[in-house]
Amino acid sequence: MTRTIFSALFSHWRRNPLHLITLLAGLALGTALWSGVQAINAEARASYDAAAATLGEGTYAQIVAQDGAAIPQQTYVGLRRAGWLVSPVVEGDLGRVRIVGIDPLTAPRGIGPVSVGGGADLGAFVTGTGQILARADTLAALPETDATVIITPDVAPNTAIVDIGLAQRLLGRAGQIDRLIVLPEQPIKRRPLDTIAPGLIETAPPDSSEVARLTDSFHLNLTAFGLLSFVVGLFIVHGAIGLAFEQRRPMVRTLRALGVPLRRLIWLMAVELATLGLIAGLVGVALGYVVAAALLPDVAATLRGLYGADVSGQLTLRPAWWISGLAIAVGGTAVASAGALWSLARMPLLASAQPRAWVMARQGVALSMLSLTLLMLAGGLAIWGQGLSAGFIMLGALLVGGALALPPLLTLALRFGQARARSPVAQWFWADTRQQVPGLSLALMALLLAMTANVGVSTMVSSFRLTFVGFLDQRLASELYVSATDAAQAERIAAVAMAQGVVVLPILAVDAKVAGQPAEIYGARDHATYRDNWQLLRAVPDAWSVLARGEGVLVNEQLYRRADLDLGTMVPIAPGLELPIVGIYGDYGNPVGQVILNDAVFTRQFPDVTALRFGLRLDPSKVDAFRAALRDQAGVADSAMVDQAVIKAMSLSVFERTFTVTTALNILTLAVAGFAMLMSLLTLAVMRLPQLAPVWALGLPRRRLAALDLLRAVVLAALTGALALPLGLALAWALLAVVNVEAFGWRLPMYLFPMDYLRLGALALLAATLAALWPAWRLSRMPPTQLLGVFRNER
Amino acid sequence: MLLSLRDVTKTYPGAEAPVLQRISLDLHAGEMLALTGESGSGKSTLLHLTGGLDTADRGIVAIDGTDLTPLDDPGRAALRRGTVGVIFQQFNLIPSLTVAANIAFQARLAGRYNPDRVQRLTTRLGLGDHLGKYPEQLSGGQQQRVAIARTLAPQPRLVLADEPTGNLDEATADTVFALLCELVAETGAGLILVTHSERLAARLGRRLHLRAGQLT
Amino acid sequence: MNVKLIAILLWLPFQAMAQGFAGLGTDAEGFAQPRPDTRLQFPADHGPHPDYRIEWWYLTANLTGPDGTPYGLQWTLFRSALAPRDGQGWDTPQLWMGHAAVTTPDAHYVTERLARGGIGQAGVTAAPFAAWIDDWRMEGPDLDTLRLTASGPDFAYDVGLTAMGPLVLHGQNGYSVKSSAGQASHYYSQPFYQLSGTLTLPEGDIAVTGTAWLDREWSSQPLAQDQTGWDWFSLSFNSGDKLMGFVLRGSSDYTSATWITAEGTTTALPDGAFTAKPLSHHSVAGRMVPVEWRVRLPEKDVDVEIKALNPDAWMATSVPYWEGPVTISGSHDGVGYLEMTGYDD
Structure with a gap:
């Protein structure tokens, strides 16, 4: 029986490949957006961490020679024998690669490669011809040596970790040490430094400079964008899944009438969706990888500017974001389909199989209430909230509440338009647009969130730059x-x-x-x-x-x-x-x-x-x-x-880079939202025939209908944009005045950038128009017989 | 006794009066019953209860002596797969499957697929030329023939037809109706036909009329 | 390069922990093997034997403070060779590990040092005798007169040692068999030290006096493949006699012991003569470790109970083990040290 049911479920996709493609593409794009941003974030952090871990900077106090010269190895031994727990480091360039020589026996935990891979062997590392640990791209850039090379992704970019003995040999610096890492735990009864080695000075763990501390803000930037993209992605996944169910409601009813047990049907659909979610997730992660790879050089340049240290422009495939990407696809699918499956399970066998989108209008009141509650929660948190997590919850409540407020507000605006309309065509246009709001609402919410994110993040980044430049001058x-x-x-x-x-x-x-x-x-x-x-x-x-x-x-x-x-x-x-x-x-x-x-x-x-x-x-x-x-x-x-x-100059170049990244992500989010709209419009196109056919029969030519459809998309996008602007500004305010204050204790002044918002609005309208173009074109070329079919008795 | 209803009562939630009130009815194997009545008289409801598509509030619906009332969803689904076949006014074909796959579908679900029988049915119903087509490429009469073939393919003991010709023009309706009766008669199954066409009802051996939830 | 990794790799030559405690049960290709006909030469044999895989200078002491509080002290320098050769500079295969500990009735202070040989950070010279790692020292003109220092983040000590008796060779002239299959080490002790000096603990400096016992042992494969660890006892009875005994745990236990009279004459006792049975276990660092024992040596009328001064004397070092002072009661009274290895989870 299972095979028979599967054959029926799959026949739907075989017969309607476009539905399958839109479902997969929706899921994949949502995943790509998420995993792309995550990848950039993860890579940036990993690069930092590797750099910090490799160099031991930032965490440990160090001892260097006052005159900046090399420290004799005998001085190191003298310090150790006087009870100083220090670990030697010698550094230098071999070709274009930075060689860092460490002593694994005395180095503090976490210095050097965070974990050495399976081929690790202390004996081979410290004796004989030695080993060189580095990323694959770094190893490729190394001149030929007699040491064994070991690919170790956790090493900082453009850096090779070797034993100190090998480093001295490779760099021709026998008996020399550049700096000593001071371990945090020192024995009691150790003699003062100046009595053992007068020429050396101990520097406290570097108190990160004002400029370097701003990297934390940059991270917050990326994290916020990750969160926003996550929400946008979730809406798109939800939309795609919702449509997959809408399209198949009649089939589900027929299958049950023919004797398919409900529970088995729901299980099989869950398995089917999980499979599709997994496939789409894999495609999405791969796509995200492409996105991240395209953007990463800019991010890398940003970080290089901030740290002065090398950050690889190359992407390492990290299991963490493969897993998180797949989780978002499958998890998003699960969340989205749980509701749909639940409603299927509760759908009476004999209920009319009309698509639920039209029924959704009835849930409007409940959703409006939920939206209001969330917005009030956001407001309450803004006033009384404490801590960073409250800030992020507030962001989430603001976004979801704003999105849920969209359909009732659109309906309100369209009612207003309808009341003003004089000509019958105009009246029909407004009424018909209003009727479509429930069907399009998920896609419009995604568009709203995309625009909101764009307005919010652009405002934040631009405000940040203005403030920061002023601050630097000061x-x-x-x-x-x-x-x-x-x-x-x-x-x-x-x-x-x-x-x-x-x-x-x-x-x-x-x-x-x-x-x-x-x-x-x-x-x-x-x-x-x-x-x-x-x-x-x-x-x-x-x-x-x-x-x-x-x-x-x-x-x-x-x-x-x-x-x-x-x-x-x-x-x-x-x-x-x-x-x-x-x-x-x-x-x-x-x-x-x-x-x-x-x-x-x-x-x-x-x-x-x-x-x-x-x-x-x-x-x-x-x-x-x-x-x-x-x-x-x-x-x-x-x-x-x-x-x-x-x-x-360095600081400013950092912000230019930030801009490039932000702009690219803006466009990407809008594109994804536009795609969600296209999917919805395509699905609605079929369902709408019974509404369009009478108008056509009454004398409105197909081209005119198509043009009105296009106009409808633009009107909806414009109305959505009108709501996105205040929501986006609220988001920016939340980021600058709440999240930033909670995270760093200072508030960024907020500036407004009307030209940016205009450009974003234009881009959103363009995305909506492009999304509506194909369905409209199909409508304008629809054979009259298909429209006539609506009136045929057999339907 | 193939089908036996005793004091079956059903009220829809929110409705004031019961749609069916203490209905009792027996049907033998091979017997063909026409059920007529005005819209809302409860004839479709009676059919749905018999087919396990819906459950009665009170009373007993028994097929071959087995009461359906205590059955859960999988039990009732099993009943629809094997013992009872339902033909709908809206055909309810699966749009994404070909005619051939649609006809074979229920028999496969029931695990009783017999290619010879399916072949015989398609020939008798004149569907031989359409096996590779999709439902939307067929006329209404043809679609209902496909639905009849699908229902009869697993050889149900009881066939329930809910206005099977309600969407067809008169000439087509007559042909389809005749075929249905003929094929059901050949299998020796029982048939309950819900219709508001007096003309068609008159052609069956037994007639019952429903009015305000009661048999007259 | 994390500590755990070093722990796994360092004590070895030792490829797999499964093969005996800290890999001591692995093969010994290329390394020199202990031979029964080797005659120990002093002071040369106080120094390192780089051709052998592993070697230690292992000192334990039972001390008493001015108020009569008992203390334990440990100073150990391990040498582990990655290859059977010596050398100068960073690429010597000789690695060194130091463990120092002070045990009080209610606290146990431990610290560890790691160092590469070849650069002067750690090493041993035979004459004049000096063993050191970082600022820790065991130094003297010779092995009879030593100064011993060590320090950690929360403790330090500085004590003087004077030998009051002769060196003691275990087994057959210092050739100590470790299993019925013939695994062996070279093993001698100086169990007759008198000690006095200062412990520096978080509560302040404490003047202590007591006795100490130095073990010297080197080998290339002292354990058989199936042996997983050992329980080692060094017992000083109030009578002046001393007993060194150990149980090597394996598919069948292997025991060995040396009876040392107050004058320093020794009796090597064969497998089975010495027995030790756990009386009660104690949970420390997530494992159950026996901290009370019944030790018997019928041949010398020894039947005593051994009890840890502080059952939490766990050495949380790269290669963890239990090591701490014990008290003796029963047929004989006295103090001693107990070492237990291979209680890994």
Whole structure:
């Protein structure tokens, strides 16, 4: 019996290949969108993690030679024998590949390849000709050596991990070490570093720079886009499955009447759909891979810009997103078909087999209520919600609530149109459009969400860029930033600067607790640099002069929000010193609070703190010459001098890349939504014949009907777009003002970009028109006999 | 006794009066019964109860002495597969299967597919030239012949026909009706024919009239 | 490169953990094999034997604080060779592992070090005697007078050792058979150390005195294929006599023991003479480990119960095992050390 039932179920797809293709394509596209974004996300993260793990940077304190030279191996042994748990690293380039030599016996857990594959063998790694662990593409770029190569995908891009002995041999650096990783757990009773190796300095685990911290925001960006694409994908999957059921309701009834048990039928349909979901999922993941591969070079460039470290532009097939992609396809299919199967199970055998789409109108009230509830939940969370997860739940409630509000709002708008219509054709047009809303609602919801996501994410990214560029101008006002190793060098730097007439702005800072929050207290010299460049979010009149007189402080937004401060609030800075807040400044990317004091007040309060970092104001064209002077006369290492122009250019290029990625994803989402609409229109085309035939018979030519159908799609898309704009802005607001605040403690100002929205609207209309074009063309060429068939008795 | 109804009562949810009220009825194998009545008189409901498509509120519907009332969905589905065959006014063919596959479908479901018998039926019903076509390519009369062939292929003991010619013109209806009666008679099955055509009803051996849920 | 991986790979030469504890039961191709006719030479044999696969300098001590609190101390340096050769620089196949521990009645402090030979980070010289890994040392002019130090994130110690008796050779002149199939090691001890020094624990410095026992052993395959681990006892009786005995667990147990008089004369006891039966088990690190034993050596009228000072003396190191001080009661009283390996889940 099972085979007979399957033959009937499959005959539907064989007879209507277009239905099958639309179902598979809908599922595959939804999956592709999701897995593409996931792939980019996963790859970006994996690249970071591999880079951080390979280099041991970011997590561990390090010991380097003060003069930047190599550390003799004997010094390393001396440190170990003095109780310092340090692990040696030697690095260098071999061809274009960065060779990192480690000692696996002393390296902290997680350094080097995160896990070495099945061929791992410590003996082979440390002795004999050795082994080289790297990604396949890196290995291909390596010159020939006698070591065995082992493909290890977890190694950072363009980096090869080898034993330190082999690294010294390959790089011709016998007995030399570049840096020592300091393990977090050290034995008690260890001698101070300067008594063992005076030339070495220990650097704390790098407190990631302001610019690097913004990468977290970039991730949030991608994560948000992943979430949005997930919702859009889910709607598309739901739509595709829903249609597959609609089309087959009459057949299901017939099968049951002929004696097919209900339970078996439902099981077989579930198996059938799971199979289709799996096939479509595989295609979708493959498609997602293509999407990700196309976009990844840009993302890679973005990350390379941020980290300065190599991030592979190549995609590794990761089991995680194969699995997540298939899960979204099969899971989405399951979620979507569960409802449909449930309604099939409850459908009385003798009920009319009319497609449910037309019945859906009756559920309108329930859906409107649900929508209202969700929107209220979103609103409530926006006001009272706490924490990042509340932020994300709010996003979800906002999106789904907004989507569910679409059909009733469309119906309302179309009723309004109908009431205004004068000519009979116009009246019929509005009424007929309204009747189609239930059938098209899933596709329109997908379009709505796609447009919403686009408006929201574009707004977010653009706001982000504007804010960030402004912030860079403010923060990186000095042309050159220099760090001194000690007070003596600081004095030499000041002397060199004085001799050349360069303005020195010392950066005085001390860690403290302010208003119960961890914070940094900065001393700032009164200089035009600050007055001209810093924009305060809120300030009392003439705040800079008050600050210069030492009669007030500035605090950053993070501290202002977390400690619930306000202008005029007295802030205890140190015992016996309390000053009012005269201004609040944006401090994007900084996790902790900040207070800025006048430098004279600072020095009085913290006499022990000497400035080791300086901002230097000078003619940009003289930066190179001055760097050379600092190097030669004050012994400042190159790595201790940062050219502001370089940072700025790098940061800006990052955002350009972000834009490319965002735009590409925008277009992709719209295309997918357009496809969902095409599917719905094609299905409706058949069902609508009984409605169209009388109008045709009454004298409206097919071409006219087709044109009206096209117009109908545009009207629906335009109405959808009208709702998408406020929803998208709400989304952007939620991302900038809720999620970002919860995640990072600072709020991004929101800017509006009307031209962008216009362009997006035009793109959405274009997508809708393209989707409606083919069904309309088919209608305009429909043989009259087919329309006549509606009136034939036998139907 | 092939079919036996005792005090069968059925009320649709929300309806005030029962659609069937204490109906009792017997049918022997080989007996052909015409059931007439106005729209809403309950004749289709009676047919559906007999075919296990619906369940009675009270009373007994027994086929070959077995009560259908306690059967669950799989049990009633099994009944429809093998013992009872239903012919609908709307034909209810599977649009995506060819004529041949449609005819063989129910017999295959019932596990009683016999190619010779199917061949005989198609010849008798004049469908031989249409086996490779799809239902939508056939006229209404042809489609109903396909439905008759499908129903008779597994050799049901009881054939239930719900206005089988209601969608056909008079001439076609007569031909199809004659064929149906002839073929059912050959198998010795029982037949209940629901119709509002007095003309067709008059051609069957036994007639019952339903009015307001009661047999008259 | 994670620690677990190192754990699996390091102690071996050892390809499969299934083959005996820490892979000690695997074959020994290319490595030198212990021979019964080898005569140990001192001080040369205090130094490393790089041709053999595995070797250890294993010191345990039973201590007492000023208030009478008993303590245990362990200092171990393992040498493991990936290949039977020595060499200078990074690519030497000689790997070193140090374990240090201090056991109190209610705490057990453990730490571990790993190092490559060939660069000076770890090693052993015979004369003057020095064994070291990182800042840990066992150093003296000779083996009779040693200074012993080790440190971890939460403890350290610095103690002096003086030998009050002769070296003791186990088995047949230091050739110790480990299975009826003939697996063996070279094995000698210095069980007569007097110790005094300082333990540094989280609660502060503690002056301690006591006795210590040094085991020296090297081999290339001390276990038979079917042997999964061992229970090793070093017992110092108040009478001045000492007993070293072990049970190698396998398809059939193999036992061996050395009876050491207070003067240092030894009696090697054959398989079966020494018996040890678990009396009760204790759950530690997710396994059941026997921490109370009944030990018998009828030949010397020994019938004692052995009880762990701290049953949680689990060595959570790359290759985990149980090692801790014990007290002795019954026919004889005293203190000692118990080591139990191969209780892997």
